[in-house]
Amino acid sequence: MKAKKTSSFKKVMQFAKPYKNRFAWVIIFAISLSIFAAARPYLLEKTVDEYLIPKNNTGLLYYIMLMVIMLVMEVISQFYFVFWANVLGQDIVKDIREKLFNHISSFRMKFFDNEAVGRLVTRTVFDIESISKIFSQGLFMIISDLLKMFVILIVMFYMNWKLAFAVMLAMPILVYATRIFQKKMKGAFEEVRAQVANLNTFVQERLTGMKIVQLFNREDIEYEKFKEINKKHNDAWQKNILYNSIFFPIADIISSLTLGFVIWYASISILNGDALAEPGQMFAFIMFIGMLFNPLRQIADKFNEMQQGIVASDRVFELLEMEELIQQSGHIKAGHFKGELEFQNVRFSYIDDEEIIKGINLKIEAGQTIAIVGSTGAGKSTIINLLNRFYEINSGKITVDGVDINDFTLDSLRRQIGVVLQDVFLFADTILNNITLNDPQISREQVINAAKSIGVHDFIMSLPGGYDYNVKERGVMLSSGQRQLIAFLRAFVSNPSILILDEATSSIDTHSEDLIRTATETITKGRTSIIIAHRLATIINADKIIVMDKGQIVESGTHYELINRIEGYYKNLYYSQFAVETESEE
Structure with a gap:
């Protein structure tokens, strides 16, 4: 001692x-x-x-x-x-x-x-x-x-x-x-x-x-x-x-x-x-x-x-002195990606010998919108965490435009990936600072123009102080739907090459969902997008739907291809969950 x-x-x-x-x-x-x-x-x-x-x-x-x-x-x-x-x-x-x-x-x-x-x-x-x-x-x-x-x-x-x-x-x-x-x-x-x-x-x-x-x-x-x-x-x-x-x-x-x-x-x-x-x-x-x-x-x-x-x-x-740092061996500074993603036999476990992702093989073309569905614990959000390198994979390879993500510098890789989470975290600060995260390269004018283009400017201006409105700790002054809109705008102004919506519309009101649906159409246009959702409206128009269960991809295809499969996993999921949602909306 x-x-x-x-x-x-x-x-x-x-x-x-x-x-x-x-x-x-x-x-x-x-x-x-x-x-x-x-x-x-x-x-x-x-x-x-x-x-x-x-x-x-x-x-x-x-x-x-x-x-x-x-x-x-x-x-x-x-x-x-x-x-x-x-x-x-x-x-x-x-x-x-x-x-x-x-x-x-x-x-x-x-x-x-x-x-x-x-x-x-x-x-x-x-x-x-x-x-x-x-x-x-x-x-x-x-x-x-x-x-x-x-x-x-x-x-x-x-x-x-x-x-x-x-x-x-x-x-x-x-x-x-x-x-x-x-x-x-x-x-x-x-x-x-x-x-x-x-x-x-x-x-x-x-x-x-x-x-x-x-x-x-x-x-x-x-x-x-x-x-x-x-x-x-x-x-x-x-x-x-x-x-x-x-x-x-x-x-x-x-x-x-x-x-x-x-x-x-x-x-x-x-x-x-x-x-x-x-x-x-x-x-x-x-x-x-x-x-x-x-x-x-x-x-x-x-x-x-x-x-x-x-x-x-x-x-x-x-x-x-803790060696808990993310490995940053990459030397390539990522520019604007085309957006082609590929998971090659990727395996991952949070706890040793308990695999969450079990040999995933997935290819996403540049500009495609991919929806990932599955029951809770299927591994949907884990895929997103691996793409952002929040965790290191056990084996396999993840590439962007043919380059291993480990070869990119970490900060440049994450700058090209915009993420909107279900549980939006806002700091006790103004709406403007929560959107720009105090990035001096993003001006107020850019934020306002981006807000107008995705249809959330009027909502922000309706708040006391507009863009200077302080949302307090964790954004308690806003509803969950309003926080989601701020998160959409935060992702949009960073102009990412790849967009990820992680169950971003699972707990919002109808009005906010309409705004988010408009925002989604705008910000996904022309960029590779991955949508993880439980609501049919957010995935039915995806170019491809990936169905996951217990850490594996069990089906893939468009909504209409998967719904017509006899005894398909997606079909059962649709009639047990999404169809109920459709009937309630009618």
């Missing part, structure tokens, strides 16, 4: 390299702070013994002014030290967070299938923020305190080695107590971070699924679960509080006993006629004891802060 800590610390320090000049200034201010802090008690000793007791007013004023100057310099050094230490910590955190977010954005979909969103939020936000404590509250503060203690000890031994030695007698006890405290707190912090992640995950999921919670009257049940998780979180923090409550009073008692011992020791020597220290030295050592023991007491606290950052960095670097 210790090696792991050191390793994580070294990794964090790699991010400090671009800021080495700022790092150096922080150290310089830490050194100056320790010198100015130690100078004040020394000047106090000189003031009392050489000027206050002899009543030398001229020298007294001089030393008082000198102490004021030292105090001002100490304050200035403290300000710049704390300021630049915190700025450095935040800059490093910014760099790590950007790298982590970019890294997570490149993960395979399989990773997100298995990882709780709440845990990723904890890593990206809370854990990374804790890393800043390594610099702002941990490392530099410890360096500053150690430097201050080192300089103070030198000055103490220079002034009176006997009193300094008496002070040092208590140091091993406090160091030992600090070490025990540090070990206990490390385990407590690890437990706290684990419980914070669990709490974030639970809250994230319940808030996202609040509609389900309320629809099924799960409020009381979820509340009891939350209480249980919250109690574990509270218990973890209680350990933290207990250790702090034990250590800091012990440290204060040791400091007070040391102070009392030094005063008693010096007083006894004075009573015996062998003055161990002058009054000025006594005043100075009283100050020195506080300045020596307070940093040592606080170092334990700073180690806690630093440990929090290191424990958090362990979790962050665990993510950064």
Whole structure:
């Protein structure tokens, strides 16, 4: 575990390299702070013994002014030290967070299938923020305190080695107590971070699924679960509080006993006629004891802060070092495709030894509109995921215009594939930004012209603010049909070579379906299109219908070819589902 800590610390320090000049200034201010802090008690000793007791007013004023100057310099050094230490910590955190977010954005979909969103939020936000404590509250503060203690000890031994030695007698006890405290707190912090992640995950999921919670009257049940998780979180923090409550009073008692011992020791020597220290030295050592023991007491606290950052960095670097990236071995930058697609004996499984796609062979000519139908779990949507390379196939080959999709760069491949999903995700932003996804190459005029061409401009302008209407989180201000229309427009303005409609009209009202039907005719015209749907109106005019069952293609042909097959799979599907739809529309 210790090696792991050191390793994580070294990794964090790699991010400090671009800021080495700022790092150096922080150290310089830490050194100056320790010198100015130690100078004040020394000047106090000189003031009392050489000027206050002899009543030398001229020298007294001089030393008082000198102490004021030292105090001002100490304050200035403290300000710049704390300021630049915190700025450095935040800059490093910014760099790590950007790298982590970019890294997570490149993960395979399989990773997100298995990882709780709440845990990723904890890593990206809370854990990374804790890393800043390594610099702002941990490392530099410890360096500053150690430097201050080192300089103070030198000055103490220079002034009176006997009193300094008496002070040092208590140091091993406090160091030992600090070490025990540090070990206990490390385990407590690890437990706290684990419980914070669990709490974030639970809250994230319940808030996202609040509609389900309320629809099924799960409020009381979820509340009891939350209480249980919250109690574990509270218990973890209680350990933290207990250790702090034990250590800091012990440290204060040791400091007070040391102070009392030094005063008693010096007083006894004075009573015996062998003055161990002058009054000025006594005043100075009283100050020195506080300045020596307070940093040592606080170092334990700073180690806690630093440990929090290191424990958090362990979790962050665990993510950064995950080999979950999509393979990007392609070197061909995809231009505008003709749109010829071919699946050659493609096999795929989400879980090892449980194939979802079982040797698919499929060829789609450029410009064709293909409909894929089948029961739930047949593998329809999986085909689309494979084409976009959200998942890597187990074996076989997928080509576009005769070129293996693995040979294209990932970003250029996806730019040529427009997708409209059944569950449309909209960000808490304006309609315009949800359509362009903040792509600077797509202007407002292009969006408006595209909206007019597919018949959704009037719908958008009917909303308050039109294209600047904020749809809030996940587009809750819009109906499902309206969200689908936005998704159609989003796909259309990107001008893809290949269009995919993944059950895009399965849960919308009649008016929205009419708009989407018009939009579909417009955006599929002249480009290869794949439609996955459960509704007859969206597939009956397709150039070819592919029927899937249990990961295999069982039939293919036009609607009229398939409907006339005796005991055909599509025919049974049509009369069990699509025919009912037709009768209801009549």
